[in-house]
Amino acid sequence: MPFLGQDWRSPGWSWIKTEDGWKRFEFYDHDLGGMNNELNLEEIQDENKENRFVGDVCQVAAKKRKKDFFNNNTKSQFVYQEKWIYVQKESTRERHGYCTLGEAFNRLDFSSAIQDIRRFNYVVKLLQLIAKSQLTSLSGAAQKNYFNVLEKIVKKVLEDQQNPRLIKDLLQDLSSTLCILIREVGKSVLVGNINIWVCRLETILNWQQQLNNLQIPKQISNGVTLSDLPLHMQNNILYKFSDAWDIINLGQATPTLHMLSEDRQLWKKLCQFHFAEKQFCSHLIMSEKGNVDWKLMYFTLQKYYPKREQYGDTLQFCRHCSILFWKDCRLALFIKDSGHPCTANDPDSSFMSVSPQHFIDLFKC
Numbered sequence: 001m002p003f004l005g006q007d008w009r010s011p012g013w014s015w016i017k018t019e020d021g022w023k024r025f026e027f028y029d030h031d032l033g034g035m036n037n038e039l040n041l042e043e044i045q046d047e048n049k050e051n052r053f054v055g056d057v058c059q060v061a062a063k064k065r066k067k068d069f070f071n072n073n074t075k076s077q078f079v080y081q082e083k084w085i086y087v088q089k090e091s092t093r094e095r096h097g098y099c100t101l102g103e104a105f106n107r108l109d110f111s112s113a114i115q116d117i118r119r120f121n122y123v124v125k126l127l128q129l130i131a132k133s134q135l136t137s138l139s140g141a142a143q144k145n146y147f148n149v150l151e152k153i154v155k156k157v158l159e160d161q162q163n164p165r166l167i168k169d170l171l172q173d174l175s176s177t178l179c180i181l182i183r184e185v186g187k188s189v190l191v192g193n194i195n196i197w198v199c200r201l202e203t204i205l206n207w208q209q210q211l212n213n214l215q216i217p218k219q220i221s222n223g224v225t226l227s228d229l230p231l232h233m234q235n236n237i238l239y240k241f242s243d244a245w246d247i248i249n250l251g252q253a254t255p256t257l258h259m260l261s262e263d264r265q266l267w268k269k270l271c272q273f274h275f276a277e278k279q280f281c282s283h284l285i286m287s288e289k290g291n292v293d294w295k296l297m298y299f300t301l302q303k304y305y306p307k308r309e310q311y312g313d314t315l316q317f318c319r320h321c322s323i324l325f326w327k328d329c330r331l332a333l334f335i336k337d338s339g340h341p342c343t344a345n346d347p348d349s350s351f352m353s354v355s356p357q358h359f360i361d362l363f364k365c
Contacts, residue, residue: 083109084325084340087317087362101134101363102142104324108315110149113326114156118312124153124166125309126356131174134360136181140191147200150174154207161216165245168211175204227254235260242273242310244298267294274298274307309355317362318342320350324362327351 015022085107088099110126113119127150130138138146150170157167178201181190190197226234238260241247247270251261260266271280271294280301287293316327318340327339344350354362 083328084323087322087324099363100139101130101137101360102139104359104363105130105138105142106145108324109326111152114149114153116313119314119326120163121166122311122314122356123149124163124170125311126359127153128170128173129356129360131170131177135174135177136189136191138191143191147203154211158210158214161214164211164214168208171204171208171211175201175208178204227256231256231260235263235266238263238266239269242270242308244270262295264291264294267298268292270294271298271301275301275305279305315354315359316351317354317358318344318347318350319352320344320347324354324359 015024085099085104087104110123114123127146130146135143135146154167154171157164178197182194182197182201226237229237234257238247238250238257241250247261247266251258280297283297283300283304285293285297285300313327315324316339317324321340321342321344323340323342325340342350
């Protein structure tokens, strides 16, 4: 007599009718030997043919219970370690179904990507763009995975004490979006109970408080410090920065760095790096001395135009195979590994870098 469990697709357990009532039949149970005195297994299997394959049934049921236990006791039910995914926007004769933004976020290994310093900023920017406009388009599993990755990022920043400003901006955008969605819960589509979203918002506010209270200890070093370097070397370091706030924060360290961070040529190079000549020529801002105030121009231009994005490593898209993947550059140095099963004759010519915004645009209808 089969008995179905919580999941109707479960093969269920096998039960035996005894004098004391129905008992679950476990083929591999250690107490089975004690039951042999009362019950003859061969007779039971002859009388009830359903128990002929009871060993296989119990084994399948045991695997099902282990899988359910794993899913119920882990934060994410979908844990993948894949480096690539086929981007399919519509069903075809060869392939059925399509790939969504949530599926791509689940299957691509973002949890490992945040451990790579070259990919950290890329993942943070992607999470920020999703928080601004695409959060409700994620499935329930993808939203759960989204917050799991976000939790790992916050823990990493609190432990390493690096890039706190990036995470503060991300949490600020995410908290603003959640406040709007929770207030308009009847008008917006939120997957899951409203209480879950309220708890998530409280968690985000708690993370923001922890980041605001973050104190980076001053490291005492007996070796050469940044201030000990010659002026031209300190100036060259400032010219390597592509973020204006990094220049400003470093300029607050010492009076010498403050003087170097106010250099007009430095801010002119920064404007030329992020914006086109036509853009900053139409918004010229002159100082009292009659010179162009490049620092003020930079902060004015970023209000009207997007800044140029720069990442150490990004996702790659193969135009030949329509596959989105992480390319391991270090592994490619030793073996010919394109990062996915490419069928092109010249795979490198089919690859293109995918910015965070392009990643989202790939899954828009």
